[in-house]
Amino acid sequence: MGKGITMADIKADDSLDLRGVLCPINFVKTKLKLETMDVGQVLEIVLDDGEPIQNVPKSIKEEGHKIVEVKKEGDFFRLKIEKR
Amino acid sequence: MVDKFIEDKVTRVPIKQDGQEVKVDFNDLKSGGFIKQRQRDLFAVRLRCPGGRLDTKKLVEIAKLADKYSKQGVVHFSFRQSLEILYVDYKDFDNLVRDLEKIGQKVASCGPRVRVPTACGGCEYNPNGLTDTQKMAKMVDEKYFGTPCHHKFKTSFSGCPIDCARTKEMDLGFQGVVEPVWDEDTCTGCTICSKACKEDAIKSHPETGKPIYDPQKCIYCGDCIRACPTESWQAKRYGHFVRIGGRHGRHPREANNVANFIPDEKVPETIEKTLEWYKVNGKKGERIGKTIDRVGIESYMKFMEPVFKSGEPLKTNTKPGWEKV
Structure with a gap:
């Protein structure tokens, strides 16, 4: 898995480990963190497989931010989000 | 379809319409969105709210009219998203419809026809x-x-x-x-x-x-x-x-x-x-x-x-x- 991901590693300005955090609290935490950051900065979040990875990326997009990197690591996903 | 338990098939009531007294059948009223209640002389008046959406200014006006005309001061959200003013005396129909027209609110209908979506x-x-x-x-x-x-x-x-x-x-x-x-x-x-x-x-x-x-x-x-x-x-x-x-x-x-x-x-x-x-x-x-x-x-x-x-x-x-x- 993931051999085809061509995105280069992007440096994160901040990070949030959301493993074990349920929907929609994981999204709310992401949103609140992004609000403290500047436009163009990158937030790294770690999400569980299942419902969180089903829902959170959609909501981040709908808030107008950009997901710039996705990596699957075992049972969880590491996402990098550029604040817009 | 007529609900035989609630509907009074024979009773025709005098009602004022455009200033003139006319006889109206309760069943005809139903096609105009007036639904007979169990209580004598009282009807539910179903408003026409397509998609269940109302602008707030109109809602405020409807609320005032519901307060004025409902004998019990209650409304009901119908299963098809329209607002119903309950306990309206049939003698008030003429005035209520006229007041509703003033705020641009139409009355819905029941019976064999295309209903409010x-x-x-x-x-x-x-x-x-x-x-x-x-x-x-x-x-x-x-x-x-x-x-x-x-x-x-x-x-x-x-x-x-x-x-x-x-x-x-x-x-x-x-x-x-x-x-x-x-x-x-x-x-x-x-x-x-x-x-x-x-x-x-x-x-x-x-x-x-x-x-x-x-x-x-x-x-x-x-x-x-x-x-x-x-x-x-x-x-x-x-x-x-x-x-x-x-x-x-x-x-x-x-x-x-x-x-x-x-x-x-x-x-x-x-x-x-x-x-x-x-x-x-x-x-x-x-x-x-x-x-x-x-x-x-x-x-x-x-x-x-x-x-x-x-x-x-x-x-x-x-x-x-x-x-x-």
Whole structure:
């Protein structure tokens, strides 16, 4: 898995480990963190497989931010989000 | 249909209309949205709220009128999203209708005719929404409300396959759909679409992570499009999934799935042709679902073919699921 991901590693300005955090609290935490950051900065979040990875990326997009990197690591996903 | 337990078939009451006293039958009143209550002389007055949407200024005015005319000071949200003012004395009808007209609020109707359409919030503000259900409900209300039929004729609009407006239970229901299309060049193989898909219609390639799409499993909800970080999933076309002949009530019947991807501009024609077929093939007091059971869905499909060609007609012999042609 993931051999085809061509995105280069992007440096994160901040990070949030959301493993074990349920929907929609994981999204709310992401949103609140992004609000403290500047436009163009990158937030790294770690999400569980299942419902969180089903829902959170959609909501981040709908808030107008950009997901710039996705990596699957075992049972969880590491996402990098550029604040817009 | 007349509810024989509540309706008083013989009582004709004097009522003032345009300043003149006329005799009005309680049953005639029902067609005008005045529904007799158990209590003597008292009626529920059903307002016309297509899609359950009201602007707040009008709502404030309605509230004032409800407070003025309801003997018990209560309203009820009907099961079809319209507001009903309860405990209205029939002697006040004339004044209430005139006051409602002043604020631009119309009264709904019951009986054998096209009813006020219901709808979910739709794509205007609901993130799941694929079609502008509110716009469609408004259009149907303006164009077809009150059209006489063999029986009641209920329509509804759901904006997505979650189907909050229960199109399966409507005489004619429209549910929003989107056909996804994938662009390989921009896809990074991140696998999020396969996770976002709740229908198992997208699997990720074990090596590249890129999607393997099974259109037979797809219900066209658009979750893949919404989730994709690189916009590699795009909307090829939006439209309505069409269901016919559903009803709830004493003898529920699940609708037949008849067409997919019917565009907005073909919805009026779908309604007109359906009503035409129902008029010719139906009987008095028969819901369209019963007509379909008696005459056969093939007759309806053949009649609708010119309209359904604008999208995709479905094989209708598969229930409760549906099969793509």
